[in-house]
Amino acid sequence: MARMPGATWMPITVNYTLGGQREVRGVVLHIMAGTLGGTDSWFRNRQAQASSHFGTGRSGQLRQWVDTRDKAWTQGDGNSRWISIENEGRGGDELTDAQLDRCAEVLAWAHRVHDVPLQSTSDPNGRGLGHHSMGGQAWGGHTSCPGPRIIAQKREIIVRAKRIIAGTPDDDQPPAWPGRLLKYLTGRPMMHGADVRAWQAALTQAGFKTMVDGWYGKTTAANTRKLQRREDLAVDGIVGPNTWRAGW
Template sequence: MPGAKWRPIPVNFTKGGQDDVRGVVVHIMDGSYAGTDSWFRDLKAKASAHFGTSRAGDLCQWVDTADRAWAQADGNRTWLSVENEGRGGDALTDDQLDRCAEVLAWTHKTYSVPLQVANGPSGRGLGYHAMGGSAWGGHTSCPGSHVVAQLAEIVRRARKLAGGTAPSDDDPSTYTPPKFPTGLAPNKAEPCARTLQRALKAAGYMPKGVKEADNYGPQTQAAVIKFHNAHPQYRAKGKPNDPAIGPKGWSALFRLAYDK
C-alpha cells in the first residue's frame, strides 16, 4: 500500500489464499508498536496482521494483501487487518484514526470495499475483531468499546480521502431512518417496537431467531444494551447498561442496519 512502510515478516502468514476482501478489521495490540513488530517475527507468535499503526502516527505493512495474515482466525480468508498500538480500554489517537482511514480508503479503491461500518462477519466495510465472536478467536475485548465507538469517524475520514461526502455520525447518511417515535420506551407495548427489533437484528445485536413483538421487553432491552456497549456515545450518561434508545441512537442504529 502506498504510504505504508514496508516491513515484511518472514513467518506467521499464509502465502496467497486471500479470498474476496470484505473489508478491514481493526485490532488493538495490547502492547507497543516495536514490541508487536518483533513478536510477529517470532515463530512462537503464530500471529500477524497486514498493517500496523503507532500512537505517533506511523503506518507499516507486514503482510502483502494478496497473502493471508493470521489476525482473526476464520476471518483471515476474507478480511484484511490493521493492528493499532495501545492497550485494552484505550481510544485511538487522532493520527491513528487518520492512518486507519488511509488503509480503508485504499482498500475501497483497490478491492471495492464499501466505506461503511460492517455489521458483522458476513458484512462488508470496516469491522473490529470482537464482532467475529468465537469463530474469530473469541477476543471479545479487542479492540475495546472506545475504539469501536471510533469506527464511524474512521469511515468519515476515509470517505473524505476517497473524494466523497461523509456526514458526521450524528447526521443522516444515505439512509433516512423513520422518525423517532414519541413514547417508545422499555416495557411499553408499542407497534414501532417491531421496527426497532428488525433493525437490531439487521445490525447483529439481536438474534435473528427471536420472535418480533409489539412489546419493548427484556430481549429488546438486552439487544439495545449490546448496541450501547458497542456505541457508548448514544447511551444515557451514568447508565452503563442503558436499555432505552434515544433519537440519536435510533438514527445511528438504522444506518448500521440498512446503509449498505
C-alpha cells in the same frame, strides 16, 4: 501486488500464508496490547504464529507487514476474508487522532483497491469496517479486542475515509448537529424545518432516495433507520448527534 502507498513496507518472512487471501470483505480493527516495535518483533518470531496486514503507532506510523493478496494470521476463521489492522495501545484505550487518520487511509485504500464498502459492520459475514471481537469464538474468542471505546470510533474512521475518497479537506466538517432530536411524531404534526431539509439531503447523498421537503415523515424515518442499520447504530429512526454525523 497489493501494497498500500504511504504505508512503510516491512515484510515478514514467517507467520502468514502466501496467496491465502480468498476475498476481502472488509477491514478489521485490533488492539496490540503492546507497542508497535514489540509487535513487529513478535510477528518475526516463528513461535508467535501471528501477524497482521497493517499496524499503526500512536504517533501516526503506518506499517504494512503482509501483502493483502496473502493471508495474515490474526483473527482465526476470518483470516482469509478480512484485512487486519493492529493498533498500538492496550485494552481500554481509544485510538489517537493520528491512528484514526491512518485507519481511515487504510479503509479508503481498501475501498479503492478491494471494493470494501465505507460502512460499519458487526457481522463476520458482512462487509465494511469491523472489529476483532465480532467474530466470537471462531475468530479466537478475543471478546475484549479492540474494546468498546475503539469500536465506538468506527463511525469516525468511516467519516474520515469518506472525506479521503471525496477529496474533501480534513478541516471541512459536516454541518453541526442542530441540537434537537429529529424524528417522526406519530399522531402529531410532523417535525419540519431547515434542519430536517438538511438531513433529507444528507440521506439522499448517502444513497437513500428521500424527498427534500423539510418534513420528517414516514419515508424519512424509514430511510434514517436504513442508514442507522448500515452504520451499526441504534436503529430507532431518531436523528441524534451520532446519526447526524454518520450521514455525512
